Amino acid sequence: MARGDPLLSGHNYVPWRRVERWTCIRCGLCCRNFLVPLLTHEALKIYKTFGPLIVQVNGKIALAKKPDGSCVFLTYEGGIAKCTIYFERPGVCRLYPFYIKVGAEEGEEDALYVDETGFKYRVYIDTNCPGTYKGPPIEPIIPKVIETWRRFYGWWAMSRR
Numbered sequence: 001m002a003r004g005d006p007l008l009s010g011h012n013y014v015p016w017r018r019v020e021r022w023t024c025i026r027c028g029l030c031c032r033n034f035l036v037p038l039l040t041h042e043a044l045k046i047y048k049t050f051g052p053l054i055v056q057v058n059g060k061i062a063l064a065k066k067p068d069g070s071c072v073f074l075t076y077e078g079g080i081a082k083c084t085i086y087f088e089r090p091g092v093c094r095l096y097p098f099y100i101k102v103g104a105e106e107g108e109e110d111a112l113y114v115d116e117t118g119f120k121y122r123v124y125i126d127t128n129c130p131g132t133y134k135g136p137p138i139e140p141i142i143p144k145v146i147e148t149w150r151r152f153y154g155w156w157a158m159s160r161r
Contacts, residue, residue, distance in 0.1 A: 010034060013099050013124035015110035016138060022097070022125060023135025028081025030096050030129065031074040036063040039153075042090045049088065063090070091152025097129035100149040113142055121146055 010033060035057055038046070043054045043061045053064045053072050064072045073084045083089055101122040104112055111122035123142055125132060 011126045012128050013126050015108065016123040016125050016142060017110040019125050019132055019138055021133055021135050022138045022141065023131045025131045025134065026081045027130050028074055028076065031081060032070040036071055036090060037092055038062060038090055094148050094152065095145065097126035097132065098145045099124040113146060115146060
């Protein structure tokens with residue numbers, strides 16, 4: 001994994017096969033603890049729809065944060081985290097706590113996922129997420145994670161190879 005990537009700091013990504021279960025427990029830690037990087041088209045859509053809630057951090061476009069450091073779109077109802085733009089949320093929010101890399105790499109077999117076409121991905125999960133090791137088995141979730149990644153980032157990742 002690219003440990004030098006500032007977007008990965010604060011995360012503890014492990015191969016998905018080492019984690020038996022995962023569910024979102026709606027704690028909101030991800031919305032409080034991490035920068036939400038945006039692709040240009042996501043930033044433009046958010047700006048157009050919600051106003052100037054975009055910032056630049058270390059040359060990356062990201063969602064602005066409230067003074068307490070949480071995402072500007074995070075709220076709580078009865079102690080349950082809620083995203084006020086849930087249906088328009090960025091791809092990175094839809095994927096967390098998963099992180100995808102394209103291709104196989106020796107020594108990372110536990111991260112390997114091969115889709116129905118034979119294309120290879122490495123899938124990781126952030127064990128800092130409190131929903132890790134809870135909920136339903138993780139294996140049936142992986143195809144949906146890959147589908148979401150493809151929809152939001154597949155074209156972008158493939159263009160950078």
